[in-house]
Amino acid sequence: MVKKIIGVLSILLLLLFVVSCKDDVLPKPASQLRLDYPEARYAYFSNHCPFEFEMNEDAVIKEDKNCGFSIHYPKMKATIYLTYKTVNNDISSLLRDAQNLTYKLHTQKADEIMEQPFINPDKKVYGMLYNVTGNAATNSLFYATDSIKHFVTGSVYFYAKPNFDSILPAESYVKNDMQRLMETLKWK
Numbered sequence: 001m002v003k004k005i006i007g008v009l010s011i012l013l014l015l016l017f018v019v020s021c022k023d024d025v026l027p028k029p030a031s032q033l034r035l036d037y038p039e040a041r042y043a044y045f046s047n048h049c050p051f052e053f054e055m056n057e058d059a060v061i062k063e064d065k066n067c068g069f070s071i072h073y074p075k076m077k078a079t080i081y082l083t084y085k086t087v088n089n090d091i092s093s094l095l096r097d098a099q100n101l102t103y104k105l106h107t108q109k110a111d112e113i114m115e116q117p118f119i120n121p122d123k124k125v126y127g128m129l130y131n132v133t134g135n136a137a138t139n140s141l142f143y144a145t146d147s148i149k150h151f152v153t154g155s156v157y158f159y160a161k162p163n164f165d166s167i168l169p170a171e172s173y174v175k176n177d178m179q180r181l182m183e184t185l186k187w188k
Helices: 002-019 091-106 164-184
Strands: 042-045 051-056 060-063 069-073 078-086 110-120 125-134 140-145 150-158
Touching: 042 164, 051 069, 051 164, 069 164, 078 164, 091 125, 091 140, 091 150, 110 164, 125 164, 140 164, 150 164
Parallel strands: none
Antiparallel strands: 042 051, 060 069, 069 078, 078 150, 110 125, 125 140, 140 150
């Protein structure tokens, strides 16, 4: 009887040993969310203000005071803010303010600030596009002017804590829209 119990226990231990020698179960690696956005379609926006531009048809535009605009991207929780100012022999001051906004407010959190000059002599639009990498409050800014009468600034803000890696797909999409806006800007 003892031999039968030892035999059964030996067989059970052997089975337990064989069954337990499988490959270890590993957890699946963390997946990354893939964000696909629709291909941008653009249309000209024009109203009583002294400038017009192309904007993404999926965005929602709201006029603020003094020909300023908020262009909302509800799916991405982002907004492009446009500000318009009339040049009154103060172009140097306006340019300095636009550059200070970029450098003084963003240098602490930015990894790099890249400048991309913009010149369109046919439409008399001159400006600068700033691409800010890192966890700054905004990753894209621009200013555009004709140097005589008109001055427009724009910046992109997301309704989330700045984390450059996580907003990169949306930031890239909205930055392209803002660049298109700047490139299609016309004075009336």
